[in-house]
Amino acid sequence: MKRRRGRRGFWWWSWLLALVTIAGVVGGGLYGRKKWRDGPKDYLSTAKLSVHIRPPFVAKSARVEDVGSRLDNLNEEAVLRDLKSDEALRPIIDALDLTQAWGLGTDDALAELRSSIDLDHDRLVKELYVKVSRHDPEEAANVANLLADSVYGRVKVVDERQKLEGAKILKNELAPFIEAELEARMALKDAFAAKNIVIEPKPGMDVSAYLLDPDIRDAHLEWDSTRDTMAGVKDSQRAFESHWSRKVRPTVVTARAVPAPSFYGPEVEPIQMQWALYGLTGGMVLGSLLSLLCWKLFP
Numbered sequence: 001m002k003r004r005r006g007r008r009g010f011w012w013w014s015w016l017l018a019l020v021t022i023a024g025v026v027g028g029g030l031y032g033r034k035k036w037r038d039g040p041k042d043y044l045s046t047a048k049l050s051v052h053i054r055p056p057f058v059a060k061s062a063r064v065e066d067v068g069s070r071l072d073n074l075n076e077e078a079v080l081r082d083l084k085s086d087e088a089l090r091p092i093i094d095a096l097d098l099t100q101a102w103g104l105g106t107d108d109a110l111a112e113l114r115s116s117i118d119l120d121h122d123r124l125v126k127e128l129y130v131k132v133s134r135h136d137p138e139e140a141a142n143v144a145n146l147l148a149d150s151v152y153g154r155v156k157v158v159d160e161r162q163k164l165e166g167a168k169i170l171k172n173e174l175a176p177f178i179e180a181e182l183e184a185r186m187a188l189k190d191a192f193a194a195k196n197i198v199i200e201p202k203p204g205m206d207v208s209a210y211l212l213d214p215d216i217r218d219a220h221l222e223w224d225s226t227r228d229t230m231a232g233v234k235d236s237q238r239a240f241e242s243h244w245s246r247k248v249r250p251t252v253v254t255a256r257a258v259p260a261p262s263f264y265g266p267e268v269e270p271i272q273m274q275w276a277l278y279g280l281t282g283g284m285v286l287g288s289l290l291s292l293l294c295w296k297l298f299p
Contacts, residue, residue: 180226
């Protein structure tokens, strides 16, 4: 009786493990390259503008150490914030029909558009860079140019808004002094009435003949004091009003955005490496199973 041939060793079939593993690595790398090639790319388009935003108001009497804390330009912050507002972006959505192109609702399209815009303002040279990143280079350039064209209008809107808010602050700041002057004037009028003198107090009128009366004299001094105080507040506000009376120079688009010739984003090597590792893992698992199966089936 012939002796039965023993099973081949598992390592005899290990060439299947090596073959399938190599195939997995190569296949994963090729698939990763295809994924990179077919995946969306980001194209950056930039428009450059010479933009003039009203500088912050600093009183001439301000101390040097106080000026440093007021260098942050609230007008600049307001303009940059406004350029990404729904009010500024909705006309671009409508002009390019982006809700239809992207298949999104208006709110989602606004959020998507806002996330693709980056604004970089260099206050030293008064230049604003409008940067737009999109998967479509033509779309990126169109959005950047439309937004750049709207900048001057938005600057004027924000400037007028800030001006009205500043005027409201000045009015509220002056209100207590106006009220104090009115009360002092009415007190002087009452002091005259108490002496049976019918006089309507007015600035510049000569009341020296009545100042011998202590009540009238005290009331008149109080009225003069409140008028001087109110005049001082108005003088301090006049510089602020002059600051806002100057017109802001127009914004000029110095370089329009053009479609980017190349994309930016992930390089092909990391994606290939990622899928090659997936292929390595899958190849080792599948190769091990095949080697084990062959070892069992073909003794």
